[in-house]
Amino acid sequence: xxxxxxxxxxxxxxxxxxxxxxxxxxxxxxxxxxxxxxxxxxxxxxxxxxxxxxxxxxxxxxxxxxxxxxxxxxxxxxxxxxxxxxxxxxxxxxxxxxxxxxxxxxxxxxxxxxxxxxxxxxxxxxxxxxxxxxxxxxxxxxxxxxxxxxxxxxxxxxxxxxxxxxxxxxxxxxxxxxxxxxxxxxxxxxxxxxxxxxxxxxxxxxxxxxxxxxxxxxxxxxxxxxxx
Amino acid sequence: xxxxxxxxxxxxxxxxxxxxxxxxxxxxxxxxxxxxxxxxxxxxxxxxxxxxxxxxxxxxxxxxxxxxxxxxxxxxxxxxxxxxxxxxxxxxxx
Numbered sequence: 001x002x003x004x005x006x007x008x009x010x011x012x013x014x015x016x017x018x019x020x021x022x023x024x025x026x027x028x029x030x031x032x033x034x035x036x037x038x039x040x041x042x043x044x045x046x047x048x049x050x051x052x053x054x055x056x057x058x059x060x061x062x063x064x065x066x067x068x069x070x071x072x073x074x075x076x077x078x079x080x081x082x083x084x085x086x087x088x089x090x091x092x093x094x095x096x097x098x099x100x101x102x103x104x105x106x107x108x109x110x111x112x113x114x115x116x117x118x119x120x121x122x123x124x125x126x127x128x129x130x131x132x133x134x135x136x137x138x139x140x141x142x143x144x145x146x147x148x149x150x151x152x153x154x155x156x157x158x159x160x161x162x163x164x165x166x167x168x169x170x171x172x173x174x175x176x177x178x179x180x181x182x183x184x185x186x187x188x189x190x191x192x193x194x195x196x197x198x199x200x201x202x203x204x205x206x207x208x209x210x211x212x213x214x215x216x217x218x219x220x221x222x223x224x225x226x227x228x
Numbered sequence: 229x230x231x232x233x234x235x236x237x238x239x240x241x242x243x244x245x246x247x248x249x250x251x252x253x254x255x256x257x258x259x260x261x262x263x264x265x266x267x268x269x270x271x272x273x274x275x276x277x278x279x280x281x282x283x284x285x286x287x288x289x290x291x292x293x294x295x296x297x298x299x300x301x302x303x304x305x306x307x308x309x310x311x312x313x314x315x316x317x318x319x320x321x322x
Contacts, residue, residue, distance in 0.1 A: 029314040042298040071313040133242025138275035178290040203251035
């Protein structure tokens with residue numbers, strides 16, 4: 001038996017005994033056990049849900065809905081599979097149903113947005129005349145203290161809002177690529193997009209989020225200067 | 229702070245053109261010629277160096293969104309659901 005097998009058997013047993021304990025706790029209404037489970041599975045659940053519904057906000061709703069289903073099914077759960085597998089099955093079913101209801105087919109062709117020609121950076125930032133097209137003023141370094149937990153929370157909310165405000169197709173592409181870490185070809189396959197169109201959507205989305213962040217850090221910088 | 233190149237290379241990319249190529253560059257999708265022009269511009273232009281650095285930071289922030297835990301508001305909703313469900317449990321412990 002190699003080390004990996006031993007590990008996986010060990011893991012499985014650990015999961016089994018943990019499952020039993022968790023189930024007992026959940027069935028007796030232990031809030032903390034519930035929250036631990038919710039937090040532990042959230043990332044995986046988000047990944048699964050996104051695969052179907054493509055939109056983070058809808059995925060969050062599907063996850064909420066799944067937990068409701070889990071709670072209602074808990075008394076009848078027969079433990080023929082692991083708790084996690086059972087939860088993921090409920091999630092997959094709900095995500096599929098939601099996908100059909102949203103009629104968000106696996107392609108983006110039904111979300112046609114007006115062709116926009118908005119530049120990545122506002123044209124006012126560039127010179128005209130002899131040095132046309134060169135920066136008037138360089139962008140600033142972002143010497144932000146995002147390591148600071150509180151500030152990171154705020155930045156996190158801000159970036160999320162910036163992503164939410166993007167047109168649907170851009171939002172979906174940047175979510176799958178840059179937040180969820182899908183490869184370009186995975187996104188192209190899933191959304192039936194050409195590589196080039198995928199890049200165009202990604203470029204517009206990234207440029208807008210960068211712009212939003214630049215504005216955000218600029219405001220912070222001004223505030224800091226005003227204080228000192 | 230102002231960026232004025234010593235000579236104006238007529239063939240060179242301008243900053244305005246450069247920023248539109250950043251995604252293609254990061255995706256490795258530029259033609260060899262454009263890639264050369266892009267990298268040349270990057271080597272001489274501090275403003276665009278900062279721009280690319282900002283873009284890389286943006287990507288890093290976006291990647292961290294994934295690690296972020298469930299939103300507080302969602303957690304509160306779930307807790308409320310859990311508490312409501314708990315009320316329906318038979319033989320609740322005293």
